[in-house]
Amino acid sequence: SQTIHQWPATLVQPVGSPLSLECTVEGTSNPNLYWYRQAAGRGLQLLFYSIGIDQISSEVPQNLSASRPQDRQFILSSKKLLLSDSGFYLCAWSVITGELFFGEGSRLTVL
Amino acid sequence: DQQVKQNSPSLSVQEGRISILNCDYTNSMFDYFLWYKKYPAEGPTFLISISSIKDKNEDGRFTVFLNKSAKHLSLHIVPSQPGDSAVYFCAASVTGANSKLTFGKGITLSVRP
Numbered sequence: 001s002q003t004i005h006q007w008p009a010t011l012v013q014p015v016g017s018p019l020s021l022e023c024t025v026e027g028t029s030n031p032n033l034y035w036y037r038q039a040a041g042r043g044l045q046l047l048f049y050s051i052g053i054d055q056i057s058s059e060v061p062q063n064l065s066a067s068r069p070q071d072r073q074f075i076l077s078s079k080k081l082l083l084s085d086s087g088f089y090l091c092a093w094s095v096i097t098g099e100l101f102f103g104e105g106s107r108l109t110v111l
Numbered sequence: 112d113q114q115v116k117q118n119s120p121s122l123s124v125q126e127g128r129i130s131i132l133n134c135d136y137t138n139s140m141f142d143y144f145l146w147y148k149k150y151p152a153e154g155p156t157f158l159i160s161i162s163s164i165k166d167k168n169e170d171g172r173f174t175v176f177l178n179k180s181a182k183h184l185s186l187h188i189v190p191s192q193p194g195d196s197a198v199y200f201c202a203a204s205v206t207g208a209n210s211k212l213t214f215g216k217g218i219t220l221s222v223r224p
Binding site for chain 2: 034036041042043044045046049059090092099100101102103104105107
């Protein structure tokens with residue numbers, strides 16, 4: 001069966017520090033991968049999606065970047081965090097159009 | 112511009128009664144709709160979906176209704192149970208768009224024992 005893991009689960013970082021959130025998928029090949037963010041009082045916003053290794057599309061301009069160095073690994077990064085980057089970050093995968101499977105989420109607090 | 116709208120932020124119902132969660136969308140290109148359920152500090156889990164070729168899909172206690180002319184869908188939960196208390200997200204996509212989902216802001220459902 002397919003599983004998705006992301007870490008760390010919780011992160012508290014000072015403004016201006018770097019960020020790296022990792023996500024891995026097991027049990028499937030060539031999945032579409034996604035990073036979503038849920039900010040306080042807002043819905044789930046798509047940040048990045050990837051249809052293959054080194055193929056990343058950004059949905060919104062922001063202080064974040066994403067990379068996919070391996071087929072089942074998706075990384076969300078920032079060189080310098082802003083207060084507005086705080087939120088709940090979710091990695092997701094899909095192989096069937098329209099249905100996503102989410103990871104456990106990573107709570108980021110920028111102070 | 113919010114393409115998927117869940118205008119009611121919260122809903123409280125008595126255990127055993129029906130819960131009706133509403134969702135509206137503006138993009139007429141959307142042809143696939145989903146509901147996700149989310150508990151605090153966890154990722155959303157898929158609940159039920161409906162294609163635009165249908166107007167109803169039922170799975171156990173959960174039924175989703177789609178009114179294309181009104182660009183409106185609703186999730187019915189009957190009977191409601193305390194374990195249904197969670198945030199429910201409505202989502203929509205365009206078939207072939209790499210599974211990119213557009214989510215609403217979510218509705219917090221509280222089921223009172």
